[in-house]
Amino acid sequence: MKFKLGDRVKYMSGEYGSSPSNPLFNGKWNCCGTVVFIISTRRCPVRVDWDNKESNVYEHHDLAHWIDQHALPEELFEI
DSSP: OOOOTTOEEEEOSOTTOOBTTBOBTTSTTOOOEEEEEEOTTSSSOEEEEETTSOEEEEOGGGEEEOOOGGGSOGGGGOO
16 A cells, blocks of 8 residues: 555554554554655655654555544445
8 A cells, every 4th residue: 555645544563563653553552643754765665743743664564544534424424
């Protein structure tokens, strides 16, 4: 999965553990972040600024898009 600048993401792989600078989604330091930099020639090309004021770099497979379900139309949740 490829990301672009400004994408909202969550850290899912757990490859780097779970800490404030690697806030594993649904873990102790659970939060989302924003992709702020991408350098395709690096091993970890995606830089994320986390909502907890930390930042780190990741490979694409470490992250997943985060969708704010409160921003989605209510019709998507009706049965």
